[in-house]
Amino acid sequence: MGSEKKGWDYSQLRKYDISLEQIPRLDYQDPKVDELMAENEPVVITGSKLVKSAEKWNLDYLEKHMGNGDFTVFISRNYKFKYYDEKKILQKLPNNETNRGVEFTPPTKMVEMKLPEFIKRLKEWKRGDERLYLQQGLNDTVGPAIVRDFLKFDWDFCNSIQKKQNWGPLTSNHLLIGMEGNVTPCHYDEQQNLFAQVQGYKRCILFSPDQFDRLYPHPVYHPHDRQSMVDFERPDYSKFPKFKDIKGCETVMEPGDVLYIPIYWWHQVESLMRGDHTITINFWYKNGPTGPITYPLKSHHKVAVMRNVEKMLLEVLHDPKEIPPLMRALVLGRYT
Numbered sequence: 613m614g615s616e617k618k619g620w621d622y623s624q625l626r627k628y629d630i631s632l633e634q635i636p637r638l639d640y641q642d643p644k645v646d647e648l649m650a651e652n653e654p655v656v657i658t659g660s661k662l663v664k665s666a667e668k669w670n671l672d673y674l675e676k677h678m679g680n681g682d683f684t685v686f687i688s689r690n691y692k693f694k695y696y697d698e699k700k701i702l703q704k705l706p707n708n709e710t711n712r713g714v715e716f717t718p719p720t721k722m723v724e725m726k727l728p729e730f731i732k733r734l735k736e737w738k739r740g741d742e743r744l745y746l747q748q749g750l751n752d753t754v755g756p757a758i759v760r761d762f763l764k765f766d767w768d769f770c771n772s773i774q775k776k777q778n779w780g781p782l783t784s785n786h787l788l789i790g791m792e793g794n795v796t797p798c799h800y801d802e803q804q805n806l807f808a809q810v811q812g813y814k815r816c817i818l819f820s821p822d823q824f825d826r827l828y829p830h831p832v833y834h835p836h837d838r839q840s841m842v843d844f845e846r847p848d849y850s851k852f853p854k855f856k857d858i859k860g861c862e863t864v865m866e867p868g869d870v871l872y873i874p875i876y877w878w879h880q881v882e883s884l885m886r887g888d889h890t891i892t893i894n895f896w897y898k899n900g901p902t903g904p905i906t907y908p909l910k911s912h913h914k915v916a917v918m919r920n921v922e923k924m925l926l927e928v929l930h931d932p933k934e935i936p937p938l939m940r941a942l943v944l945g946r947y948t
């Protein structure tokens with residue numbers, strides 16, 4: 613992976629007991645890019661100017677031009693920033709208990725912070741301090757210069773991909789500014805994603821949707837819905853035995869690289885340890901129409917089916933504890 617000219621080395625990558633291939637890196641003009649994307653396969657697209665207008669976004673520039681609005685910043689006492697859905701923390705479940713007394717303590721704190729304060733804490737951070745991760749939807753509240761740079765993104769490039777791949781509308785762009793060593797643990801999203809690296813080096817580990825039974829996602833009603841329960845650094849093989857067989861792919865993103873993260877593909881993202889802070893802009897698109905269904909169903913369709921079964925069962929059974937016995941009665945000795 614990478615050659616001597618690369619701006620990072622292996623000691624900056626966290627060690628996992630996972631077999632990983634390389635995600636192909638192809639020039640944006642290579643027709644193979646469209647072929648891989650059409651197959652919902654990940655690919656690193658190099659040489660595009662998608663976010664070239666943001667390559668000057670160093671911290672001083674951002675501080676000067678990012679307006680004085682509040683930005684969403686997550687604070688973690690360790691290096692992990694596991695996403696949680698606030699709406700699912702206090703949801704009234706069908707049996708009218710709030711999460712049946714299952715207490716959920718958010719693993720990170722979400723605060724609103726002015727950019728100068730975030731940058732100050734970034735510059736003064738030392739090992740042992742709380743880590744910060746700015747994750748802000750880009751909208752018109754950011755300063756005019758940022759909007760100008762944003763408007764200068766190579767929209768022809770991503771619009772042409774959106775058209776070629778018959779995707780739905782662009783739903784959001786997120787500005788992500790992470791500290792060295794920050795990790796977004798393994799999860800999947802339900803949108804197509806063009807992940808554009810602006811500053812710093814980010815390692816992206818991806819798994820196909822067919823690895824679903826090896827990654828043990830939290831139940832759909834859980835605040836950590838769509839996130840894997842497996843701690844990659846200390847996997848509990850007794851609880852998650854199939855994790856041993858996991859197969860994935862990875863890449864280390866360099867400034868200017870654009871990674872296509874296909875819808876439903878699992879991904880873990882880490883800012884290289886002892887590296888610079890990282891800046892990423894993601895482009896989330898709704899998926900296009902499914903087109904003709906072929907059988908057997910594709911694995912990402914099966915994920916969508918399983919999500920619907922979970923939601924329906926919870927709706928009718930009211931109590932998640934009733935789900936395993938019913939599923940076992942349905943399958944064991946009958947479909948196995």
Ligand SMILES: O=C(O)C(=O)C[C@H](CCCc1ccccc1)C(=O)O
Pocket residue numbers: 695747786788795796801805807879881882892894
């Ligand atoms: O782009 C993706 O899908 C990633 O997972 C990138 C990941 C952070 C995502 C944070 C986030 C969570 C929910 C809403 C908007 C943004 C990273 O780069 O650390």
Ligand SMILES: [Zn+2]
Pocket residue numbers: 799800801879
């Ligand atoms: Zn994601």
